[in-house]
Amino acid sequence: MRGLAGGALVAALVATGACGVDDDEPLIPAASPTESTAIDPGDSGIPDVDAVMPLPAGAVISTGIPGDLPDEDDSCNLLASLRPDDADPEERVPTIIERGRLIVGLDQGSNLFSFRDPASGELTGFDVDLAREISEDIFGDPDRVEFRSLTSANRIEALEDGQVDLVIRSMSITCERRERVTFSVPYYQAYQRVLAVRGSGIENIEDLEGKRVCLASGTTSAAHLWEELERITVLSVNTWADCLVAIQQNQVDAITTDDAILVGIAAQDPYLEIVGPQLTAEPYGVGIAKSTPDNNTDGLVRQVNSTLARIREDGTWNRMYSTWLSGLGSSPGMPAPIYLPEPAR
Structure with missing residues (x-):
């Protein structure tokens, strides 16, 4: 085959x-x-x-540097976000309270982060649990969430068009993305690595020279490849599940993305292993539409950051990590928050 x-x-x-x-x-x-x-x-x-x-539906092959790679821009205040305040959810997010549910965009095929349990058919995973914690703090009910499936490529557009309130989809915080959306403080720190077939001879990123590599469209994973390698073929697909199929069918030699995603892929195939050192750091944040005069989202940002502060302090984050991500080793702890200075009154 x-x-x-x-x-x-x-x-x-x-x-x-x-x-x-x-x-x-x-x-x-x-x-x-x-x-x-x-x-x-x-x-x-x-x-x-x-x-x-x-090939998976919608797959695109690139043998030259794609024109839409995220810029390596570190000029912004990357990880800072609005500090939680003492307001009630009714003051922070009245529109969501009136609607009666929180609309969250995520992936339905990212094992361990957000996927359908084969036994129950229910969405589950680390990102799903986080969405439910936010719902709990808004409504007093973790089940007042409507999940909508998004690809990596269309998640920012979904926020801009008002299709979802939040994107919780292993979304790395970058300065380029900050030009279009707002982020919470980081809720997880991932690192880009490589996944390959056991015994393939691929042990680090340099071994990918001249090889075929799979990644999801709209992610930051490709940029480091083009920085380090001169000759590579990239297969861009809609979901990480498509990458798993591609490597199983020998259509690619490796997959590269964040270690947290790779451990979920590797858990589905005993012939795959994560190799090489940690590459670029990838802080995950909850994506929120930028605040405008017609849609002030500052309250939603503070609401999400309030939940993140709670789950850091009461041990919920560590329990979520133990449940879903213990394959990466002992808990590193949730990243410490960085808050923007409050405007003078």
């Missing part, structure tokens, strides 16, 4: 017209005839066909 899957990428490269690909010398070689599954037309009357694995 690993030999067959190479043909799928060649077909996709031709179909999508990926930049930098020479039709005469494809970057990823096609499967040889001996590796293809074919039906003898003389016996069945069915044309001879190669059996190749299709």
